Amino acid sequence: MNYEIRTSKTGLPVPVVNDVLLHSIYDPQREAENFINSNQHQFENKRKFLVLGLGFGYHIARMEALLQESKKPYRIFVIEPVKQVAKDFITERPVRFTENVTILTGENIQEFYTNEGLINFLLDSPGMIAHPASFNLHKNFFTNFLRYETGTDASSMLNSVTNESIKQYLKDSCKTSWGEMVHDINLSPSFTSPEDYLVLALSSLASDTGTEQKGGL
């Protein structure tokens, strides 16, 4: 990977990866302003955003400025695959973020999805902003990030929980996958563990029949 930092006409640092400029070499801040303005509709209903691509953060600083106008709480998570870019951003500090912004960096997609903070953030259905230069440069990475599917196999499930009694239950009951476990519980003439009840409760919720007032249980 070729990587360097150039200086824009306005004197701000601009990272260049594999000869691709991640921001305007003339005026990165003006470019960021235009970019965020063109996505203004996204900011009307959401207060949480996942940003794909850090670059040197001009677009994120502009986002923060816009979100701060309404004085309501907001939260931003940034995904940047190139660690060096993130590292230099912190060193160079061309713009500053508030504590509402979290930067996650790395190339291992699976690792992102073990991050409790990111999982909790994604569960709140954040809006998504792709930084065009970064996204185009790392199209495969971001596409795979967005299409990521966690496994339903026993070991993936074990990795995703921290509670010891749930871990033990999964070790005892989940031989292959979640689906198989539900199947086994359904076929068994009796419950072998109290947690079986919770698995069937969740199974009903997943099929959208769990809270229907139908009676005839």
Added chain:
Amino acid sequence: MNSLVIVNFKRFGDIYTTSHLIQSVKTQNPHCKIAMVVFSEFEQAAKNINGVDEVYSISRKRISSLLKNKIFNNAKALEEVHQLAQNITRGNWTELFNMSNDVFGTYFCSYLKSREPRLTLYGTSVNKNKTINFSNEFATIFNDVITNRENSPLHFQDCYHSILGVTRTDSDQKLKLSPRYNELARTQIQQLKQTAGENSRVIAIQLKTSDVNKELPYLTMRNLIAFLKEDTSIVPLILFAPIQEERELAARINKEFGNSLITVEADLAAVGSVLNNVDLLVTPDTVIKHIADLAGTKVLEISLGPSPFLKQGPLTSGSAVITDRISDRNFRVSHYRTNIIKTRLKAKDVYEAVKFIMNDGYIPSLDKGLSLYLATEDSMGTRYDIVAGDVPWNKEIDRIASRYFIGQTTRKFHLDEIKTAISNFPVEARKNWSTSQKERAAAILKDLLSTLRMLAKMKNNAGAAGDFISSLDKLLNHCTGDDLMALPVLFFRAKVENIQAADRRDSINQTEKLLYELKSHIQRAYDVCKSVETDKATTTDTKTAVTNGYTL
């Protein structure tokens, strides 16, 4: 009752109506601590209920995302629900009520019970051997009767109270009102009345529900407001929530009246104060209806589309429900995904119902195909009596007769209590209904006697078990009818499926005992048929009983 956890994974309306039960529990057990377990989307509603000491919650949206979105893991959802259960069990609660009665709530409550065996569980649960347990007959009724029947013999609230074994109590503490909002609403509504005249009434009209299929069509709503506005004794007050869609609808209607309407924008925290001060609320099936009920304000419910019918209707005595004839309605939510709502209800009919509620002795005249029910009281709680319109007699007679049977089976309930209801039923219709039910009783008894014979055979010959099971299956098939005669069989099924026997002999003895109990219950249901059919006080015919009569 020391401390009670109420599990209610339902929506706003159901959360608010829990207040009826909570006030009854608190009145009869002043020191009882009460917690509610709800989805976090409705946590604030639970916190707004007087008498709730603690609220446990879990986000349905979050759990659904964990389960359905492939970037997350189901095990994480399991961990979070487990955490919720742990938080609850740490509270050392003594009693647990599965008010949800859905699959999720029932498994969740069953889990809590299996973790904390000292908990007394009320309602429906699943035991270790996967059989359904009902804490009493009312839990069976709730699970198998009132949730499945189109016209329930019992109100949900009365069923909840009976499951928990508490008496429904009147209380002015059901609704948490802001003193400031309440005073403001009282003063302004008083001013409206003074301006309109001494005997004027302020009638609030709720425009929207969360389901368009439960709403009056726009033109009907507009025409209803026109009728109310023309009536000099009525001040209509248009209610809407602080959301754009409702604001626009209120503005659109108001514009049609030259912006002369009184409109009130109120959120759930403030609307109670408004409803507490008006004389009547006219509304489709919505949370606002339940809030009016908590305020003790009369309600005219416009029951349309998939709205549950007479199950969670208005409780305040003197309230009423207007509907298309029940036999013309389709209650399945899925039906309305591909079909638009059809109703014969016109503005004039709703206005007639308003006049009926507001004026003693007024006889409403409804268009064909509509029915009007009045909320009244007997010792089992709220009962709805048909007071005008077209009636599918079979369903109506069966509803009241089923109530009578449930009352007789579970408490001292006298025929006198439902006399006013059955006096509306024509003799011929009662006879027809009774004949069909007696035929049902004969068929059930035939299968019951066959089952008893097979049981006797099995006592001496274990090889006859197959024949016994076949005859028992045939007997249990009689549960499927949504009529009076299904009730004794449903009660029997609930008990026979939960026999806890020491050995085979004990199991046979217990089954035999239950079969004889079923026989006596069938006899009781048969007697109910005879009482309803022959009661001498009930000799009125259709024309005198119900305004528009009925085409048999």
